Amino acid sequence: MNDLQTPQIIDELSFNEILQRMKEALLSLDAEFSAYLESDPVIKLMEVAAYRELLLRSRINQAAKANLLAFATGSDLDNLAVFYGIERKENESDEDLRNRTQAKIVGWSSSGSREAYKYHAINSDQRVKEANADSPEPGLVRISILSKENGGIVSDDLLEKVTAYMLREDIRMLTDTVEVVACNMIDINVKAKITLMSSTPPEILETLKASFIGNFAKIAGLGVSISRSWIISNLFSNGVKDVELITPISDVLVTEIECARLGVVELLR
16 A cells, blocks of 8 residues: 555645746736846745745655555544544554455455454454465465464464454355464574675675665565565665675565565675
C-alpha cells in the first residue's frame, strides 16, 4: 500500500508558483504596473496572501490524506479504521492498524476466503505480524503466521492462542479443517567482497553492514523472495567501487508459507 503513487487530489505545494501567479494576475489587470519593485508594498501584500494560500492548500492536503487509508495517521487513521469496525490495539503502530484494516476490507468479499482467514489470524493477537492461508489438500485450510517477536519465531503460547481463535464458530467455515502453523524460516547468510574507492575509509563497512541489516528487516516477510540483485544493490553506497557477492550463490525463493531470515553478514575487503 505504501508503494501507491500520490493521488491527484493531493496538491503539490510551491510558494513561488503561487506568488508568481498572483503577480501575473496583477499585471493582467494593470499593464502599467510592469515596473514594480520587490520592495513595493503591494508585493509584500501578495507575499502574505501567497503564504496564507499555501497554508490553506496544505490543510486541504492534510484533510484529503486523513480520508485515505494509505496516508492517514494517528487519530485520523483510528477514525477511518472504526468505520470498518477496527479498533487500535494497545501500542499498535499505524502500519499494523492500516494492514489489519485493509485485510478486513478485502476479507469482506466472502466468508471463508483466503483473505478472510488472513484477516482473522492477524486480528487474533497483537503479536502476529503477518499471516497467510493456503489449502494443501481439499477441506484443509493451513494458516501460517509470523511473529513480531523473537526474530519472527512463533512461540507455543502464540500458536495455541491463534489456533483457539481461528477455531471459533463465527470464523471457521463449517466444512473447513483449520490448522495454524508457524511459518518456515529460511536463513540467509550474506558474504560479499567490497571494493572501496581509494579515498573511502575502511570503517564504512560497519556502516554499510548496519544499513543492509536495517533494509533487510524492512522487506522480509511471508512469501518475500530475496534476489542476489537486491542484495548487491543494497551493499552499494557512496564510496563503494564494486560488490562481489559470494553467498548466496543464487536467488533465495521463498514460498507464501515461508519467511527469509538474515543470518551472518560478512563483508570482506
